Amino acid sequence: MSDDTDSPPEREMxxxxxRQMKKVQVFEPAEELPKDRSSLLTVSNKYGLTFVGLDRTFKVYMTQDILTADKAEGNSNVVVKGMPVLSAVTVGLNLHHLALSCDELTxxxxxxxxxxxxxxxxxDVRTFMNKARxxxxxxxxLQPAVDPGTLVQDLKWNPAQTSMLAACLSDGSMMILDVTDVVKVQAQLPPTSGITCISWSPKGKQVAAGKMNATVSQYTPALxxxxxxxxxxxxxxxxPVKALDVIWLRTFVFAVVYAAADGxxxxxxDLVLISIPKKDEKVETKYLNFGDSVYGSCTxxxxxxxxxxxEDWDLLFAASAASIEVSVMARQDExxxxxxxxxxxxxxxxxxxETNEDTLPLGLAMDFTSQQEIQITDEKTLPPAPTMLMLSTEGLLCPFSLLNENPGVKQLVAPPVPLALEGERQPKPGSLTSQPAKPAAVVLSVPALFPNIGLTSAAASSAPAPAAATPSSTPLFSVVPTAPVSSSSSAFAFSVPTTFSTSSITSTFPLGGSAPLGLGSSSFSVASNTPPAPSTFSFSTPPIKLPAASASTPQNLSAASPPAIKLNLNERFSAVETPAPTFLFNSTIPKSVGSSSSIVAVPPLSATKPPTMAPVRQ
Structure with missing residues (x-):
């Protein structure tokens, strides 16, 4: 795609x-090759947790279990199955991005x-450790007001401010979010900005945004x-090319991937290293073109x-969604x-x-928690080293130890610390925010999470009497508990808020739930072939008609935010936590000794008699 006049030197290293470690099966292979842009692997080095996602499910593992799997019998090509899962959550959405805040609690x-x-x-990461929930x-x-089919193109948490993140969408827009008990859009740029990728500076003071016109702009958090x-x-x-991905390496050094603008x-x-001049330097910006260093073959x-x-090793690793391998760029002695x-x-x-076809990455992450010595030969043992993890399109988690025997390199690993449950954040009233609809959109659907919810908006005080709820046979969300379900029989009913803006269109919001499947363990059990007994139920609530709003460039929403639809979760899943009479489960699913999974949904809301829940085989 470019000439090689600015090609970097190569070194045989x-x-x-x-060092390849034993692979771990975390998902069944996808029926079709995942084609959309995704990043479905992230790790918590502080607390020793690994998060993986595929299709509509994400799972949480103890990283130590994944690393310990390498001690199982057999060579490095062995695939370990039946890995203990700390938590598994299934949602009614096709997942495409997972990420952790800098304090690794969100x-x-x-x-x-x-x-x-x-x-x-x-x-809240503590939720996955909480057996009582x-x-x-x-x-x-947050439900952004975007066109159907719009995805998160890139999302990066601020490396210094725990509640701040930047996200750009596939429509070219960009947002700075503040995530506390609720989500606030602090600033945003419209789709016409053509944002394609983002990366915070190492100290989190600015954010770099690559664009469709191949430029990279540096923005403040106010954009x-x-x-x-x-x-x-x-x-x-x-x-012409566009900026595909970017990482801010040092104050004046960036790595930018450029791709054909027409897609x-x-x-x-091409992967290009960019060095920009300092304020007092009168030199031009330097570009070092590494080209297609991973030899991508998938089209x-x-x-x-x-x-x-x-940073401590001055190493940059690059993997491509179109390639099976990882390239290494390095800088030695400045x-x-x-x-x-x-x-x-x-x-x-x-x-x-098994049919000799390539598998490709869905995510990449670095772990620095390993405490295992690395046996090279009978006579040679190396100290614990960082681990690179890759999630493949076959549902395999593929770990590699990073053995850096260059002189003077730092030892970077440290054991994780225990994660206390104190401070766990739970759903609260107003915890779901919907952005105003675009001018062309008249109605924005409001997600319905659980019975006994209350919907509030700025127009609620002047709203007329609520419209009757329209029953629907389509499940609005799914909850996947993996704990045994009580077989006690009881009916449940819903209490619906009395203040709504009128609308005749129902809304949906898929969510998921799970129970701990097992704590960190060094032993691995074979996954059960017994299928779960899922059940479904659904309900509907009247959505809200919102006023149209237009975007400015950029617009700061922290001072004067447009009316946002908020969801009241005061009475959330009371059947699990408190014996509330308005939300009781009726289930014929028997108790089981081992772990199990089920998909739960709520029957259509009826004004004449309370519905009951019956298990339905999926």
């Missing part, structure tokens, strides 16, 4: 190796469906543009680069960045399938 989960559109939900629910959620980095000179207008999947992206998936930087050429047995490559 024998002192750095990826997990953002992004998903989309045709019925509900895009949702960004936020879970079998249903794992987000404490806050005030401070500087623009022009595209490399070796790209021409005859073959052509046959044209491989079916959307282009996406997974970039990870280990010299120029170079491409390391590793020995064949020292490379990190995803395995092929």
């Amino acid at each position: 024998k002192d750095f190796k990826f 997990l953002s989960v992004c998903g989309e469906s045709e019925e509900t559109g895009l949702f960004i939900s936020f879970y 079998p249903q794992k629910l987000p404490f806050a959620s 005030e543009e401070k500087k623009v980095i022009p595209p490399p000179h070796f790209y021409t207008s005859d073959e 052509c999947l046959e044209t491989p992206p 079916e998936r959307q282009h996406h680069y997974f970039l990870s930087h280990i 010299k120029m960045w170079e491409l390391w050429i590793l020995e064949d047995a020292s490379r990190a490559e995803l395995p092929v399938t």
